[in-house]
Amino acid sequence: MTGPLVPPFTRETAIEKVRTAEDTWNTRDPETVSLAYTPDCHWRNRAEFVNGRDEIVAFLARKWSRELDYRLIKELWSFDGNRIAVRFAYECHDDSGNWYRSYGNENWEFDDQGIMRARYASINDLPITESERKYHWALGRRPDDHAGLSELGL
Template sequence: MTRPPLPPFDEASARTKVQLAEDGWNSRTPEKVALAYTPDSQWRNRAEIFQGRGRIVEFLTRKWARELEYRLIKELWAHSGNRIAVRFAYEYRDAGGKWFRAYGNENWEFDADGLMRRRIASINDLPIDEADRLFHWPLGPRPADHLGLTDLGL
């Protein structure tokens, strides 16, 4: 199975890969998202370290069960060969109605078929008031006319 665009990445293909990842994560469908990763993909997400698509599905299922109304924006930071670095922010609320904005950076490494074989994520959560939310599109992919991180001042 291949997952274009394929490495080595240039500016345009790296941006496309980042947008595809953002759209996938905004679907909040763990099984769909996991298909972008190699069967033995290695992950570090905050303090969790694990490997494999099955574990990715388990992780994302837990994540989106507690991070409600999740909306994500990713932005290309850098790219070289088969690696891409992104920065991102997402907003969500917990079951008690408290809102958060999470900020983070990810380092991605891809195999020759364009599947991500390694994902390293560092993330910080900031409690926000509902009035301070910036991501207001309907659940699902971010509309093309919605501002990105840089334009939002994030």
């Protein structure tokens, strides 16, 4: 890490902030993930509105009870001051074994301490076959040598 990941972001710190978020979400631990957000954080996730850490924890617990073997890759799209725009894709399956790749964009806004206070996510789901999967690392953090979104053609 180059130093504190607080605004205003440089290209280097924005990339680190995105990778830190990816790594945290890949823990699939709602309590841990919620700590990256201010206590009064506001989200729009698809058509659902989430406010505050308690609602974030409940939302993520629900999400990961349905989205099994979840693996996520995020990539920096743009940044300015205290805002970062990200594109991402994740793969998961449901309890019937149906696989999906979900693509999306997020807009993030941070407070002065580098804690996210707003997250706006737009997401589209694509059914895929198991053989079309591109994410094959063990659950948890994506290995440093695993290709990112651009390298995978996503």
